Amino acid sequence: MLYDFARPFIFTLDPETAHHVAFANLNRAHALGLTRLLRPHVADDPVEVMGLRFPNPVGLAAGLDKNAEYIDALADFGFGFIEVGTVTPRPQPGNPAPRIFRLPKAGALINRMGFNNDGLDRFVANVQASRTRHVVLGLNIGKNADTPIEKALDDYLIGLQRVYPLLLDRPGYVAINISSPNTKNLRSLQGGPELAALLRGLHKAHRQLAAEHGRHVPLAVKIAPDLDDAELPRVADTLVEYGIDAVIATNTTLARDAVAGLPHADEAGGLSGAPLTPRSTR
Numbered sequence: 001m002l003y004d005f006a007r008p009f010i011f012t013l014d015p016e017t018a019h020h021v022a023f024a025n026l027n028r029a030h031a032l033g034l035t036r037l038l039r040p041h042v043a044d045d046p047v048e049v050m051g052l053r054f055p056n057p058v059g060l061a062a063g064l065d066k067n068a069e070y071i072d073a074l075a076d077f078g079f080g081f082i083e084v085g086t087v088t089p090r091p092q093p094g095n096p097a098p099r100i101f102r103l104p105k106a107g108a109l110i111n112r113m114g115f116n117n118d119g120l121d122r123f124v125a126n127v128q129a130s131r132t133r134h135v136v137l138g139l140n141i142g143k144n145a146d147t148p149i150e151k152a153l154d155d156y157l158i159g160l161q162r163v164y165p166l167l168l169d170r171p172g173y174v175a176i177n178i179s180s181p182n183t184k185n186l187r188s189l190q191g192g193p194e195l196a197a198l199l200r201g202l203h204k205a206h207r208q209l210a211a212e213h214g215r216h217v218p219l220a221v222k223i224a225p226d227l228d229d230a231e232l233p234r235v236a237d238t239l240v241e242y243g244i245d246a247v248i249a250t251n252t253t254l255a256r257d258a259v260a261g262l263p264h265a266d267e268a269g270g271l272s273g274a275p276l277t278p279r280s281t282r
Contacts, residue, residue, distance in 0.1 A: 015100035015109070023070055030073035042078035050218035050245040052171050054136050056080035062140035062175065062222075066117045071130040071137065084127070085140030086177045089158045091119035092144055095182060101264035103273070108259060111252070112269030114182045115142050120162050127166045137172035139163040140222070142180065149185040153201045160202060160219075164209045167217045174217060176202065179224035179251035181270045187224055192234060199242035206243070218245035225250035225279045250280040 010018045029035050045056045059081035060074060068084040075082060094116025101110045117123070127139070141159030143152045156176060163174055178189040178198070189198055202219065210216045221244050223235060239247060252270025259265040259275055 011102070011104075014098065015102055016097060019064075019100075023065075026070060026073045030070075030076060035073055035076035039076050039078055045080075047080070050173055050220070051216075052136050052173065052218065054080040055134070059083065059136075059138075062086055062138065062177070063111075063113070066115075068123050068126040068130070068139075071127070072132050075132040075135045079135060081136035081138060082132075083138030083140055083175060085117070085123070085138075085175070086115050086142040086180070087117050087120055087123040087140065087159065087163075088115050088142050088144045089120050089155050090144050091122070092116065092146075099269070101267045101269075103259055103262050103264055103271075105262055106259045106273065106275055108271055108273030108275050110264060110267045110269045110271050112182045112267070114145060115180065120159065124162055124166065127163075133170050135171075137167065137170060138175050138220070139166065139172065140175040140177050142177040142183065143186070145183050149188060152186075152189060153198055156198065156202060157205050160205055161209065164217055165213065168213055168215055172217065173245070174219050175248055176219065176221045177251070179222050181224070181252060181254050187226075190224065190227065190231070190235060192238075195235065195238050196242075199238060199244065203242040203244075220244065220246040220248050222248040222251055225253045225276060226255060250276070252276065253279055255279065 010022070013021065026035070042056055047054045047057045057080055060079050060083060062083040062085045065071070065074065065084045066086065071082060071084065092115060095112050095114035099112045099114070103109065141156060141163060143155035147155050160174060178186060180186055188194055206219055221239055227235060252272045253276055254270065256265050256271065259271065
């Protein structure tokens, strides 16, 4: 009901401006205790995945809170998990605006944000400052746009080493994002030799971190919905071979068949929302 009231105003703003306005007010509402008052009743419906107990199966995907600035406020809404990021080792502005496009008739968005974020230092500080401990927290890491694709492992290792200790005293997992369509060549990391090389390096570092800290923090890999039926078994076998704990299905899609002819349907970027549901579920 609250969203129905606010939606006409929100849609007078461009999507990225609307995002910033909404989140600035979200933090104010949290500080005043209003978000807890507005929280809906959420039934206890636990799910166990990766050895973690999720209070319920409804979560918030990465991309909304890239810098982990709003964990406590978002947790007030009853999510079973919150995934923050994608964060890259160094700050970067992402792609030029405009870079988010609404397709309201399809219940969809197209974005080409490009991993805009404030970098690992800011991200780590924000996670450390958050007080929420009852919600499973996902920390989503990626590579900088100017890091050559053949050096991508270096960025993921930096990210893994920095965020792993943040999950020693709270339930959570690390997500490896190799499937955004908005960082040049990133999806090539899902190729056969490329994926094996990346996961081999991450597996070694993951084992070392678990031994060093005396705790196994689960590792998940986020895949693209545009993998074909021949690629999926290969990707699955590789994930199993290198001990990956889970798959996140899926990132946004490059396909436009479900929104053909609609305004903004031809914009570059990844499509999310209702048209993605059948593809990611399949």
